[in-house]
Amino acid sequence: MRDLDRRWIRSAALGCCTVLILGVAGCNIPGGPPVGETRTTSKIVPLGQEKSVDVEIKMGAGEIRIANGSSDLMNADFTYNVNAWKPEVRYDVTGDRGTLTIQQPSGRHNYRGRTRYEWDIRLNDQVPMTMNANLGAGKANLILAGLNLSHLNLNVGAGEADIDLDGAWQHDLAASIHGGVGKLTLHLPVDVGVRARVQGGLGAIHANGFTRKGDVYTNSTYGESKVSLNIDIQGGMGEVNLMLGGGGTI
Numbered sequence: 154m155r156d157l158d159r160r161w162i163r164s165a166a167l168g169c170c171t172v173l174i175l176g177v178a179g180c181n182i183p184g185g186p187p188v189g190e191t192r193t194t195s196k197i198v199p200l201g202q203e204k205s206v207d208v209e210i211k212m213g214a215g216e217i218r219i220a221n222g223s224s225d226l227m228n229a230d231f232t233y234n235v236n237a238w239k240p241e242v243r244y245d246v247t248g249d250r251g252t253l254t255i256q257q258p259s260g261r262h263n264y265r266g267r268t269r270y271e272w273d274i275r276l277n278d279q280v281p282m283t284m285n286a287n288l289g290a291g292k293a294n295l296i297l298a299g300l301n302l303s304h305l306n307l308n309v310g311a312g313e314a315d316i317d318l319d320g321a322w323q324h325d326l327a328a329s330i331h332g333g334v335g336k337l338t339l340h341l342p343v344d345v346g347v348r349a350r351v352q353g354g355l356g357a358i359h360a361n362g363f364t365r366k367g368d369v370y371t372n373s374t375y376g377e378s379k380v381s382l383n384i385d386i387q388g389g390m391g392e393v394n395l396m397l398g399g400g401g402t403i
Contacts, residue, residue, distance in 0.1 A: 188266035191234040198244050200226035200277055203251040208276070210286040211256035215270030217288065221278035221299035227253060232271040235264055240272065276300055288314070298342075302326060309333050309389075318342065318382060319398055326382045332356075332389040341382065343397050346375035349384040351393055358388070360395040370395055 200206075206226060210217075215233075222228075231240045243254045255274065270291075276282070278299050286295075289310040297305065298320025305328040307316070312333075317340040318326070330337070341347045349370045351358055363370040375381060386393060 185263035185265055188234045188264050188268055189236055191232065191269055193230055193232045194239065196227070196229050196231065196240075196242050197225050198227040198242065198253060200280060201246065201251075202249065203246060203280065204249040205281040205283075206251040206253055206277075208282060208284045208286075209252065209254040209256070210274075210284070210288070211254075212272065212286075212288050212291075213257045213259075214290040215257070215272065216292045216294075217272045217274070218294045218296075219274045219276065220296040221276055223275040223277050226251070226277050226280065227255075227274060229255070229272065229274040231273075232269060234266075234269045238270055288312075298322070305329070307331070309335070309337060311335055314338070316340070321345070322380045322382065325380055326384075328382065328384040329387075330384065331387045332391055332393060334390040336392045336394070337386075337388075338394040338396060339384070339386075340396050340398060341372065343372065344374060344378065346378040346381035347372045347384070348375050348381060349386060349395055351386045351388060351395075353388050356388060356390055356392040358393045358395075362397045363395055372397060 210219075226244070229242075233239065237260050238257060241254075241256050241258055245252045255272070257270075278301060281301050281303060283304040284297075284302060285306045287308045289312075291312045293309065293312070293314040293316075295315070296317045298318050303324060303326060305326065307329070308331045310333040312335045314335070315338045316330075318328075319340045319342045322342065322345050330339075339349070341349070349360075349363070350368055351370065352368050360370045363372055
């Protein structure tokens, strides 16, 4: 594909992204019912004797932050001004394995007024965990290094995602990340081996401090440390940044 075609496609996609984010996650849209009063609800999910937990997250549009720091399985605050968007939280246990599901209700997204939708989720850092997250338009700040996480499957739509995996990992991590339109930044450790395979996409890839061989990027400790992070990234229209060192909020 010619560079001119790539730039045109990327510009068109970014334009659609802007419209989607403004229309769904924050700006005044004519027509539809009005937004309501902003409220914050809290939810605590206790941890029993489960030996492992699968976390399922589904958010159509908004801002989400995930970190460790909960003595329970989950301690979360949800802020919103559309009553129909009150998050649905469900926890099921089968044997010694739990499944925690957090999702935005389906339905219309066209409301009059400035919408607000924010999730602040703290998870337990002791119980072994897998995570499957499908995120749409908006911002995501995922500080996952402190979790006892072994598998991550992340789908990012339109917007900006900052994923912090920089930490002293005690076991391997297998991660699959599908980027959309926007900016995807991964903060990765120096002392733990990292192998990131980045395929597809029309956006730029920045990977300072990594060795590149084809579509594979490795840090200097990959193959030497006992623990490694193996990450498969399917790029979309946006930018992908691989950074050595921890991140922060976006």
